[in-house]
Amino acid sequence: MEYIRSVESVFEIIAEPNRRAILSLLVSSQQSVGEIERQLRMSQPAVSKHLRVLRDAGFVESTVDAQRRLYRLKPEPLREMDAWLAQFRRFWSAHVDALERHLDRMNNDRMEQDRMNPRMDKKPPKKRKTK
């Protein structure tokens, strides 16, 4: 019905294992469709379709070389993913990094008392027993 379906997010793009494999392949150097096809043992149409998706999403770009197309990585979408991941980085590094461990503890303490939340249409029973 609707055709407006476009590239939702970079995350949906890299959810596909074959596409991640293609990206990993391209890290080392640019590759033609046929080379990717052989190394990943997938059908040629499958490779082309994935590359199409990747290119539309800005993950790769291609140049023409005779009948071949050479695909190479583009950094922006991957940076975008990294940016999203950044909000959690502080959190997880706190679990290993001793320096940040106390930050984590502070945060946890706040969580414990942070039961009250803004914008509640109806208030839940406040009576609860923490075990």
Add this chain to the structure above:
Amino acid sequence: MEYIRSVESVFEIIAEPNRRAILSLLVSSQQSVGEIERQLRMSQPAVSKHLRVLRDAGFVESTVDAQRRLYRLKPEPLREMDAWLAQFRRFWSAHVDALERHLDRMNNDRMEQDRMNPRMDKKPPKKRKTK
């Protein structure tokens, strides 16, 4: 219950926008199902199902608080994502240093548009470049 749904990869988990929203919510503090439901304006079953998926994949864990369940983040899967991204980090930082100027000059505008626009062009830029 059902057949064992193997946790394919962390990437398929975070492909879902609502799940990403839940994770972003939890980065500040732990939350109950009801709180998530209200803040994200989704149905209660939807929240529960997403939390189920997130928990099976190790993104979150829960503790029982009376009739409520409090969910909080776990770092491992996010670290796993970061590890995968790492292989590209070298690549894209290289672009800042060396290649960026060149690429910027060539298609900075195009990159921006490719990422925002739904593709309605039937053909890729037909660039002639034979060697």
Add this chain to the structure above:
DNA sequence: CTTATATATGCCTTGACACGTATATGCTCG
């Protein structure tokens, strides 16, 4: 011009999955 090679695309089928509604489970309190 004809054929081979390289890649892209259209159609079709299949399966996954997200959602809503309804219901089950579990806990608390009167």
Add this chain to the structure above:
DNA sequence: CGAGCATATACGTGTCAAGGCATATATAAG
């Protein structure tokens, strides 16, 4: 006990994407 709240799960449904096969397009070579 039973009522009520908080959360989990079952089931049916619609949407959508990935893959295979066939074919179209483009270039190269003979």
